[in-house]
Amino acid sequence: MAKIHELIVDLNSFEFKKTIDVVLDPDFTEEIKLTSAAETHIELYKDKDSIIVTGSVKTILEENCARCLKEVSIPIEGTIEATYVLQDSVVFEEDRTSADLDNVLRLEGDLLDLSERVIEAIIVEVPQKVLCKRDCAGLCPYCGANLNDEQNHSCQKREEIQDEWHKAISDLREKLKS
Template identity: 30%
Template sequence: MESIFKVDISPIKDQPGQTIEIQGKIVLPNLTGVGDRLLELINPWELELQVTNINQGFQVKGKMAGSYEMICDRCLEKVRSYLETEITDNFLPANNSCEKEDGDKIYLGDELDLTETLLETINLKIPMKNLCSPDCQGLCLVCGLNLNTQTCKCQQDVFDPRLANLLKWKEQEGGGSDGQSKR
């Protein structure tokens, strides 16, 4: 992964408890999200970070905010959304004898590469189901028309022939609309 954002920690490297404040804008690449869906990041993104020397390494805390575009999972229209999220990560030196916890990152020298932290944070905060609106009607299953903008005259009652025996059983044994048997 190409390095996008590095922080020089040399001013606080030998000073436990000291903090570096970072505030500004950052340009991020587009991401491939869950299920290989393209996540277009609208640049720049706002970034506020505090990098603190915690004696055994460095703790990064802060927040980032920006807009992104994805395709609606129902109607395939582009949807622009805004994300504001917290960032928290720990970095340990590569030669550290301390026990590394899940999620801790390793650093070498006098720089923390925050690229993975920033992109991972965004990827984890994007909703699994992306909709243009909660009541999106999606596409017609027959003709593919966007049902949010147009109506079609297609017959929507598509019967699955694999369920024919179940339908026959329901007609013979009964079963009202309330789910109870007619017997």
């Protein structure tokens, strides 16, 4: 398997088009927890003042369920898209940064590191709320038991620990009753 350094491209190493097919180790990044290699395909096209980058990445990552905290494997098929432009060809004003332009980034120097584009393509495919199953019951709010494993769970620890906000609401509710 390849290492991340294979995603650093010398722009002088090709004239018009370059293709990169690389299988990256699951531990190529510390930002996300991958459980399989990242199959990456990238194509670079040189234009007069820019480099257009397209491609794809396939992998499997691991996240925790938002309700029960069980580890969930998520298959990812991400799209890599970016345009790198020479600093002089596009005006990057102080109040309109490159982030305001869709995937348009400054091209500085002769080396182009595409690792951030690969990581970005993976991250944007992760669902905002990961669930182990659609009807995940979550954890018991009193004892923390996984309610998926104990469907008839009846918690003996019914005493709720309240923070200051919930305590104030509870006190207000009691005052309104009396």
